[in-house]
Amino acid sequence: MTDVVFPTLAKERPEAEGVVSTWFVDDGATVAAGQLLAEVMVDKAAVEVSAPAAGVVHLLVAEEDTVTQGAVIARIT
Amino acid sequence: MSTISTTSVAREPAQVLPPETRLDLYEMMVLSRTWEEAIQREYHADKGPGFDIGKGLIPGEMHLSAGQEPVAAGVCAHLTTDDAITATHRPHHFAIAHGMDLRALTAEIFGREGGLGHGRGGHMHLFDPKTHFSCSGIIAEGYPPALGMAFAFRSQGKDAIAVAVTGEGAANQGAFHESLNLAALWKLPVVFIVEDNDWGISVPRVSSTAIPNNADRAVAYGIPGERVEDNDVEGVFAAAGRAVERARKGEGPSLIEVHTLRMLGHFEGDAQGYRPELPEVPDRDPIPRYEQQLLTDGVLDAAGVEHMRASIRERVEDAIAFAKSSPTPEPAAAGSYVFA
Amino acid sequence: MTLTEAPVTAGQTGSHRLSTAKAMVEAIDLEMERDPSVFYLGEDVGKYGGIFSSTLGLLDKYGPSRIIDTPISETGFIGLAIGAATEGMRPIAELMFADFMGVCLDQIYNHMAKIHFESGGNVKVPMVLTTAVGGGYGDAAQHSQCLWGTFAHLPGMKVVVPSNPFDAKGLMTAAIRDDNPVVYMFHKGVMGLPWMAKNPRSIADVPIEAYEVPIGEARVANEGDDVTVVTLSLSVHHALDVAEKLAGEGIGVEVIDLRSLVPLDREAILRSVGKTGHLVVVDEDYLSFGLSGEVAATITDHDPSMLRAPVARVANPGIPVPYARSLEYAVLPRPDRIEAAVRKVLGA
Numbered sequence: 001m002t003d004v005v006f007p008t009l010a011k012e013r014p015e016a017e018g019v020v021s022t023w024f025v026d027d028g029a030t031v032a033a034g035q036l037l038a039e040v041m042v043d044k045a046a047v048e049v050s051a052p053a054a055g056v057v058h059l060l061v062a063e064e065d066t067v068t069q070g071a072v073i074a075r076i077t
Numbered sequence: 078m079s080t081i082s083t084t085s086v087a088r089e090p091a092q093v094l095p096p097e098t099r100l101d102l103y104e105m106m107v108l109s110r111t112w113e114e115a116i117q118r119e120y121h122a123d124k125g126p127g128f129d130i131g132k133g134l135i136p137g138e139m140h141l142s143a144g145q146e147p148v149a150a151g152v153c154a155h156l157t158t159d160d161a162i163t164a165t166h167r168p169h170h171f172a173i174a175h176g177m178d179l180r181a182l183t184a185e186i187f188g189r190e191g192g193l194g195h196g197r198g199g200h201m202h203l204f205d206p207k208t209h210f211s212c213s214g215i216i217a218e219g220y221p222p223a224l225g226m227a228f229a230f231r232s233q234g235k236d237a238i239a240v241a242v243t244g245e246g247a248a249n250q251g252a253f254h255e256s257l258n259l260a261a262l263w264k265l266p267v268v269f270i271v272e273d274n275d276w277g278i279s280v281p282r283v284s285s286t287a288i289p290n291n292a293d294r295a296v297a298y299g300i301p302g303e304r305v306e307d308n309d310v311e312g313v314f315a316a317a318g319r320a321v322e323r324a325r326k327g328e329g330p331s332l333i334e335v336h337t338l339r340m341l342g343h344f345e346g347d348a349q350g351y352r353p354e355l356p357e358v359p360d361r362d363p364i365p366r367y368e369q370q371l372l373t374d375g376v377l378d379a380a381g382v383e384h385m386r387a388s389i390r391e392r393v394e395d396a397i398a399f400a401k402s403s404p405t406p407e408p409a410a411a412g413s414y415v416f417a
Numbered sequence: 418m419t420l421t422e423a424p425v426t427a428g429q430t431g432s433h434r435l436s437t438a439k440a441m442v443e444a445i446d447l448e449m450e451r452d453p454s455v456f457y458l459g460e461d462v463g464k465y466g467g468i469f470s471s472t473l474g475l476l477d478k479y480g481p482s483r484i485i486d487t488p489i490s491e492t493g494f495i496g497l498a499i500g501a502a503t504e505g506m507r508p509i510a511e512l513m514f515a516d517f518m519g520v521c522l523d524q525i526y527n528h529m530a531k532i533h534f535e536s537g538g539n540v541k542v543p544m545v546l547t548t549a550v551g552g553g554y555g556d557a558a559q560h561s562q563c564l565w566g567t568f569a570h571l572p573g574m575k576v577v578v579p580s581n582p583f584d585a586k587g588l589m590t591a592a593i594r595d596d597n598p599v600v601y602m603f604h605k606g607v608m609g610l611p612w613m614a615k616n617p618r619s620i621a622d623v624p625i626e627a628y629e630v631p632i633g634e635a636r637v638a639n640e641g642d643d644v645t646v647v648t649l650s651l652s653v654h655h656a657l658d659v660a661e662k663l664a665g666e667g668i669g670v671e672v673i674d675l676r677s678l679v680p681l682d683r684e685a686i687l688r689s690v691g692k693t694g695h696l697v698v699v700d701e702d703y704l705s706f707g708l709s710g711e712v713a714a715t716i717t718d719h720d721p722s723m724l725r726a727p728v729a730r731v732a733n734p735g736i737p738v739p740y741a742r743s744l745e746y747a748v749l750p751r752p753d754r755i756e757a758a759v760r761k762v763l764g765a
Contacts (some may be wrong), residue, residue: 022436022609024434035433036435039436040611041611046612163500192537193536194535195538196537197534197535197536197537202536204532204535204536204537206536206540211532215523215527218523221492221495221496221497222496222500222503222524224496224497225502225503225504225506226503226504228501229500232454232456232482232501233505233506251492252496252523255490256493258490258493259488259494262488413538414534414536415534415572415573416533416575416597417533417538417541417543417596
């Protein structure tokens with residue numbers, strides 16, 4: 001099992017919160033390593049999140065939910 | 078004689094050009110003038126009674142370049158047909174000096190199928206891929222595409238350069254300034270030519286331009302600027318030679334302004350009531366002046382002049398005859414060429 | 418292509434889910450890989466990746482000689498693109514906002530669009546002019562316009578307006594490969610940007626390999642027998658939302674996504690209205706003297722008796738897009754106005 005973590009975009013403010021703007025995969029989908037999973041945003045900075053491993057992805061947060069940097073947003077089994 | 082407005086290299090004394098070069102310059106100016114005189118003749122032949130601009134075999138506006146031949150001859154002497162030129166609503170002298178086929182050019186002026194654009198463009202919209210020549214009726218807007226041609230040549234690894242021509246009135250248009258900045262910034266192989274013929278239609282330069290010399294604008298863009306006075310074809314030749322060499326060596330663009338002479342009106346039918354010096358204009362014709370110089374220098378003799386002029390007349394009348402015998406386009410085909 | 422995923426290359430098959438913006442970028446990427454004469458220039462298209470993510474990630478792959486940041490000189494760099502196109506390259510020039518057409522329209526409509534014609538077909542201008550359009554996020558009168566009616570009105574340039582990721586990629590590929598100048602107008606609200614409210618249809622599956630959507634062909638986005646809604650761009654999403662809602666009441670709304678304005682797929686319009694007899698045109702551009710009148714005229718030029726009710730046109734009534742949200746949303750062709758128009762033509 002691998003965690004997919006919300007990246008730290010605002011390094012000076014580790015407690016900063018952001019959102020998952022877009023999920024590019026459905027809950028339960030099979031993903032390849034490196035596949036685009038999501039686009040996330042903190043303040044005005046947006047970044048892509050890719051799958052750290054292959055497997056089945058389980059989404060833990062919904063789009064537009066507030067998420068802290070470093071939080072686990074999905075798991076791949 | 079020319080003045081360089083930026084701190085560039087020390088000027089060498091005016092060089093004496095080889096006789097063949099001087100003869101070529103003279104011949105090119107005579108060819109351009111002879112052709113235009115024929116066009117002028119044909120243009121006015123059937124506009125009467127009075128002057129109806131839409132009438133006759135050559136309807137529409139006609140902007141003739143009599144008096145400005147030295148600019149075209151002096152610049153084009155350094156170009157091959159691989160080099161691009163973008164010109165203005167007054168394009169003929171550059172088209173001819175750059176080697177455009179006279180028949181295709183003339184037929185386009187007459188709006189015939191055998192013309193460069195099959196009669197679709199007319200005299201202000203001449204496009205010749207064989208010589209990479211194009212022109213536009215919108216003031217200053219020929220400058221930006223010249224940048225693109227230069228960009229393409231460089232991307233394609235070619236030695237070719239682009240020459241962009243416009244008038245002194247255009248030097249106040251946005252496109253002029255955008256083009257100089259962008260060409261300088263990207264060091265594009267472009268030569269910018271400004272033909273200062275004193276008049277933007279009826280508005281004299283002193284009433285349109287805040288400074289007396291557009292070559293002085295070059296420094297604002299970090300490029301060399303030179304002004305050539307006296308409509309001097311050999312002065313143009315020298316300045317253009319420097320600018321073309323810079324461009325070919327990858328050193329970027331230059332600006333050359335030539336003080337030239339518009340001998341006729343802005344367009345045919347322009348009475349030029351706004352132009353007080355009109356009576357003296359014929360005396361300032363650059364072609365008889367250069368001819369006299371060459372005769373004095375022994376580069377030309379009277380027989381040679383007559384022989385050259387006769388041969389040119391023949392070429393010109395051949396082109397006129399070709400145009401007149403070329404079919405007029407079919408109305409049903411009006412929409413051809415909108416899209417490729 | 419995306420920043421994190423392994424780059425897409427020719428030969429891969431299958432599909433993946435992308436936003437409209439990423440699909441547009443993928444099309445450009447695949448063509449740039451295939452054809453070295455393709456390059457992209459405009460303001461902030463380099464490191465920034467385009468203000469609306471039109472070139473995100475491309476600079477890293479192709480470098481500054483092919484993904485080029487320009488000065489604020491639209492006449493200059495669009496003219497440059499034109500000149501380069503006439504000499505055998507395939508430039509993509511970005512006009513950051515269609516609203517900026519005023520500062521460079523001469524190069525666009527008097528040069529880009531006319532050179533092929535004036536030259537009697539001897540000179541081609543195979544370039545793409547991309548531009549962001551549309552409102553709904555408070556950018557007011559000078560940064561929210563659509564203006565596709567104006568571009569479509571002027572002869573000599575093709576005009577395409579994708580509404581979704583699949584069409585965004587396919588139309589971009591077709592536009593780059595077309596030997597004519599193509600104006601590619603992308604609505605900011607369909608791009609699927611993380612920083613702008615988005616309709617779920619802005620994220621969708623897209624084939625990984627290169628493909629073309631033919632220019633000049635509309636698409637039936639939803640089939641229905643009762644009323645035809647002809648529309649484009651973001652309004653397609655709204656029309657589909659309305660169609661979904663009215664299906665629940667047994668009203669069949671056929672939604673035609675035009676996808677191209679030049680050429681205009683008049684056959685598709687005629688086919689649909691021939692079936693339903695009722696026409697609503699939804700156009701975020703200005704009402705008068707534009708696209709919606711053209712769509713109506715397509716019917717009346719052919720056979721006005723096809724219509725069982727007058728045509729309803731839902732458009733910006735000719736008001737500069739207001740800043741205040743309450744006002745902006747009153748002039749935009751939102752779902753409530755679309756639904757009202759459908760009910761009106763059906764007498765329902």
